[in-house]
Amino acid sequence: MCEFGGLKAITSHFQNECGEVKLCHDAWNLFSRFENRHQLCCAHLLGELNYIAERYQSTWAEDLRALLRKAISLKKKLIGLPSKTAKENIEAIEEQLDKLLGITVNPSHEEAVTFQKRLLKYRDSILTFLHYHKVPPDNNSSQGAVRNIKVKQKTCLPEGRAKDSLSPPVEPTTSV
DSSP states (O other), X not given: OOSSSHHHHHHHHOTTTTTTOOEEESOOGGGGGSOSOEEEOHHHHHHHHHHHHHHHOOHHHHHHHHXXXXXXXXXXXXXXXXXXXXXXXXXXXXXXXXXXHHSOOOTTOHHHHHHHHHHHHTGGGSSXXXXXXXXXXXXXHHHHHXXXXXXXXXXXXXXXXOTTOOSOOOOOOOOO
């Protein structure tokens, strides 16, 4: 693991843990060290499902992809729904997810099997966004917010400067 990312970098910025924050991420194992509620990034999940559906002609992946899209669509409508109706819709999606995760994936589809195992491991983090109004289904806005910074770090850092340093770059000096 590089010094630039990882637990050391995260804990240096969040010294007092993360409080009641819900963490939205791509299932990088590092985040499981935090006891917060988690949300797996649905954009990442959909991307992997697209790959699995195309590679293996997997109806399981297609059905799971459709369910995630349905859940994301429901999220957009939840505010206007009566609480009983919202709860019933969420429970129905949760049940469908459990059924899909219970299906035996073809063992020769290794990447699909690995993906399913990861989803089973993080089952409680797949539909968190339906239960918390302020939790988005993906971390696209966060990734977009840091994209420009990351590009500058990769292209503009002077040699020898620590990549995990948040201080402004120091102009190189010359001695005479």
